[in-house]
Amino acid sequence: MGALREGVNVVDSKGIIIYSNKSSADYVKANMEEMVGQHITKYYQKAALLEVLETQRPVYDKKIIHDEGRVFIVNGIPLFINGIFSGGVATFRDITEIERLSKRLESLELELAQSKMHDVFETIIGNDGSLKDAVNKAKRSIASLGGPRHCVIVGETGTGKTMIAKAMYSFAERMGVIKPGSPFIEVNCAQFTNSDIAAMEVFGTEKGSFTGAHEKPGLVEGADGGILFLDEAHALGTHQTMLLKVIESGLVRRIGGRKEREVDILIITASSKNLKEEFIPELYQRLAQYLIELPPLSARSLEEKEKLLEFFVNLYQASAKSRYGINLKIIFTETAKNILLKAKYERNIRQFRDVINVAIDAAAPLVSNIGNDIKDIKVLVDVEHLHFKMFEEEYSPEIKQDNSGQASTLDELIKDLNFKGLGPRKIASELKKKGIHLEYYQIAYRLKKYKMI
Structure with a gap:
């Protein structure tokens, strides 16, 4: 028993130690010889053997927490010699670290x-x-x-x-x-x-x-x-x-x-x-x-729309990876991105998703045109890849003609201003003076539509 990792204590019917192994002595920082003849409570104040001595019944898997916080699991049985109760023997092991890990595991499982x-x-x-x-x-x-x-x-x-x-x-x-x-x-x-x-x-x-x-x-x-x-x-x-x-x-x-x-x-x-x-x-x-x-999608913030765009792009890239093993990198130009995010979608997120997918389809090569050795592809989605009918303005583009012979439609007016050398931002500024409010990227979209930029 001296070689056992578990501690072992044997006491007589009065609780006097008649044997302790090395593991037991090490736990209480004593030596085996000096423990013999001492009462068990001198070294183990909460000894399970006290219960065995009192009840003359065995104790199984009793958990005892000592004052210093260490936790032990103890088993004790009574000893009978010729039918006469003569004492008890107990084995124990330190499970402090196991208890700590168990509680940590429970905490992690809960988290x-x-x-x-x-x-x-x-x-x-x-x-x-x-x-x-x-x-x-x-x-x-x-x-x-x-x-x-x-x-x-x-x-x-x-x-x-x-x-x-x-x-x-x-x-x-x-x-x-x-x-x-x-x-x-x-x-x-x-x-x-x-x-x-x-x-x-x-x-x-x-x-x-x-x-x-x-x-x-x-x-x-x-x-x-x-x-x-x-x-x-x-x-x-x-x-x-x-x-x-x-x-x-x-x-x-x-x-x-x-x-x-x-x-x-x-x-x-x-x-x-x-x-x-x-x-x-x-x-x-x-x-x-x-x-x-x-x-509706129109009531959601620009930040949320950008996250939705990123989400659908990631789905498209993941699909290309799982289906064909191709690492697809999809990038939208700022103009195309702004048009997508500011457009109105009657079918909300579902339509937004469909427009994004169709735009990427238009910009990306067909699978049949990709060589077997090509695994990394970069796709740039620009205004020309967007489905035009999705982005028509809600208001009527008609503009009354004035005495100077100015263009009669919004698109023609934008063309005229562009022919005069104005870019999208300056055209937006000129239109604002006429009471027409368009963002520069919406104008850029129209110019791209007519292949003027």
């Missing part, structure tokens, strides 16, 4: 879990800006102490309603609100020809409920235990009452059926319409407690 819970929203561009209120409401609808809440997301087409819904699903999964791998079912209710067909898909049908009807579970049942995302939910029409019943009672009845089935789902609805006008009042009141509003 990791917390970072995962927040990363899903922190990666959304605008989470601390134009989308701050929307993100806060989305989190609260999932992680409220009283339980998750059904909600509605509103915003114009292409503002990111589906993105927010998927982020909420990931957040719910990581928060433990739903189990990992729980279903996330998304459906656009407006894709169906009428509200009756939409309701059949969402709520299911019973055999014989109408000619040719089969027994078919709906998406509500399919999403049991998870999240059902109903985009353009107003398209359910009069069947909104069935959705209200699911929300209020957690029960769903298939079209034409009598049996009510219990479901445990979180419903996220979304629409580009004014839901106060489109939803029945009871449903709107129930969902509008968590009304998550997404701003």
Whole structure:
């Protein structure tokens, strides 16, 4: 026992040490010989052997923290000789460092879990800006102490309603609100020809409920235990009452059926319409407690638009790398970049993304024209690569002709000023005098369009 790394102490029935090994002596900075004959408490004030002596029962894996903060795990058993209790033997080992590492590991695991819970929203561009209120409401609808809440997301087409819904699903999964791998079912209710067909898909049908009807579970049942995302939910029409019943009672009845089935789902609805006008009042009141509003791209800051541009460029580059092993470096000229960022997009971020992709397509070479040995390509996107119709001004370009015979259209006026030797900035200054407000890069775009610069 003297060679064991664990400490060993043997005491008689009165607690007097009759044996201690070297590890035990080293722990208390004593030698083995002088410990023998002393009471165990002289060296180990909190010795587990005291409990063994008192109860005459074994002690297993008892954790003892000594005054200096060191932590020991101790096992002790009673000794009986000829049936008479004669003392006890204990083994122990120092687990101070293990305890420290264990606590650090727990702390790191907690930090990791917390970072995962927040990363899903922190990666959304605008989470601390134009989308701050929307993100806060989305989190609260999932992680409220009283339980998750059904909600509605509103915003114009292409503002990111589906993105927010998927982020909420990931957040719910990581928060433990739903189990990992729980279903996330998304459906656009407006894709169906009428509200009756939409309701059949969402709520299911019973055999014989109408000619040719089969027994078919709906998406509500399919999403049991998870999240059902109903985009353009107003398209359910009069069947909104069935959705209200699911929300209020957690029960769903298939079209034409009598049996009510219990479901445990979180419903996220979304629409580009004014839901106060489109939803029945009871449903709107129930969902509008968590009304998550997404701003159009035009209402977002220039900084956020630049981040979105960078994000879509990175996606394009990553796609080229994963598909063809090509390291693509995409650069937009300042003029092209300014035009992109200042243009108006009716379909918001979705259209912004499409315009960026098409512009890069126009500037980049075709895969078939790239040699097998070429792995690094630099692409410069300029005004000529932009889709012209995307950037026409909203106001009419017509300008009344004056007595001096000045050009009758805005484009012709810009051409005339350019022929006189004026550059984009000076042309902008001259137009301003005439009450026409154009940025220099918008003028540069028009000149580029007519191949004048």
